[in-house]
Amino acid sequence: MSTIGSSSTTTTASVRATLAGGRRGDLPGTVFQVLLLGSLLFSLAVLAILVADVLGRAIPVFAERGLGFLTSPLSSNPAKAGVGQGIIGTAVLGGIVALLAFPFGLMTAVYLEEYAGDTKITRFIQINIRNLAGVPSVVYGLLGLSVFVAFMSAIGDTGSGRNIIAGGMTLAVLVLPIVIITAIEALRAVPNTIREAGYGVGASRWEVTRMLVLPSAAPGILTGTVLALSRALGETAPLILAGAVLGSFSGLNLSTLFSGSYTALPVIVYDWSRKPGDAFRADAAAAIVVLLVITLVANGIAILLRNRYERAW
């Protein structure tokens, strides 16, 4: 290779020979590339086996029961048991989580990023929020039990406080750090030149935040929130601690929605998969499919909204 530099010996033939020679024997590079591809295929294979296994068990249930599986209440008879109460419970939980985690998370992030300034205290707080995002979810379940359930009980809930609002609050606290972190990242991604431009024409901090920074960060914030939401909807342990019902209970109508017993799809999956017999296993697989579809729809909405916001500029 070094001969290329010495011009006296450079001829078309010698250059061509050098270039064509290339690095034919790049064994480590080839091995590395194969490893990368192998990792990808392995991950995909695990996922495919998982989905195929679940679908294989679930499809017969859907074929046999049809929409009845989606609307039936819980039951000790696997042939009658359905996820109707779970779907409603999961939907309501999702609503409560969104209503609580999104505004608190967003406002916390805006304060930390746009108002508070970079001090030792805010850095300390940010590190702690990041740590909180990594705390096992069962710990949040204990928090839900000792704080929110107790609170609901104290304000007169007849079911000893183990209601869906306490469960939703528990999940909201669980994903709050994730919402805050993703919102902070989205706000940080907004170039400072945009803020300067706003201040430069006499905008106040509030105007810069509301009219320039938040619209620019909205796609990222939105995506982060929905991803956090789908994480919340998949959680089992905190809900069991915070009072979601295992087994079956009767009724779930609007009058008792916020005070009565409740359950959610992942709790149902957990409950059914512990039960003996293949019939409940198949039901659990079908419930997993329902949960996956709900999560996929939520993520799809997030992507749609994000694309729309990005085009609106």
Place this chain on the structure above:
Amino acid sequence: MPDQTGDPMTMTAPPTGAPAPDVDAPDDTAHTPGPQTAPVTASARGEDVIRIENLSFYYSAFRAVKDVSIAIEKNQITALIGPSGCGKSTLLRTINRMNDLIPGTRVEGQVLYHGVDLYAKDVDAVEVRRRIGMVFQKANPFPKSIYDNVAFGPRINGYKGNMDELVEESLQRAALWGDVKDKLKQSGLALSGGQQQRLCIARAIATNPDVILMDEPCSALDPRSTLQIEELMFELKAQYTIVIVTHNMQQAARASDYTVFLNMADDRAGYVVEEGPTLGIFTNPKSKLTEDYVSGRFG
């Protein structure tokens, strides 16, 4: 550090002696804001819109600008030149309190705008920036339409008149109207670099400022766009007072009326070496340092 033949701290006073010598600032608080209260009666020199007096600027403990006293004359283009890191951008950004946004910064001395100290306690920085607009080094249109870019400032400032007319007039003054009149709803980010910078100038004009600060507005532009901006500045100075920071000495020589040359002292703080009418600075500098800089021997 190049050799300094002249004492850097000796101000070469402009013809009027408008920037008062260090100790006695005789009548700076007496002026009331208003275009007709000319602070100093001078033959050659018009009214000073801004007078910076003994200004030092600190990033935490680091002093970036020390003891600067200069005056900015109305309807003139004042250029701040000097080597990298000499604090000229910092100095420019003290004029509209843009540095307030950086935590841990501190100002000593005064920036008098029509005689009012912009760093007085009761002065609102937001109001300052509306009257003293800014164009940045890198064109930074909002991710909004061309129309909304220009209308943004007037809207937040509660402009009550005909917005369409104001947008058109601002774009015309920025010599951009012909290029964009058929695509006002398109994103400002879709324009070319030079057009984006003129859009930023239109945006600054739209709030009807008194002074326009330009922080190396052409550093990212090709020569043609640069020339367009310079021609534009020349037209704008009939109505506005312009302060421009530039690395480009040809630009300062071509486009400015008055030049302030800053240099970095041994403690890395920026100070004024020499100031005066641009022609004099470039053809007959008093300081050896200025001569070396404007002739390209350092910096």
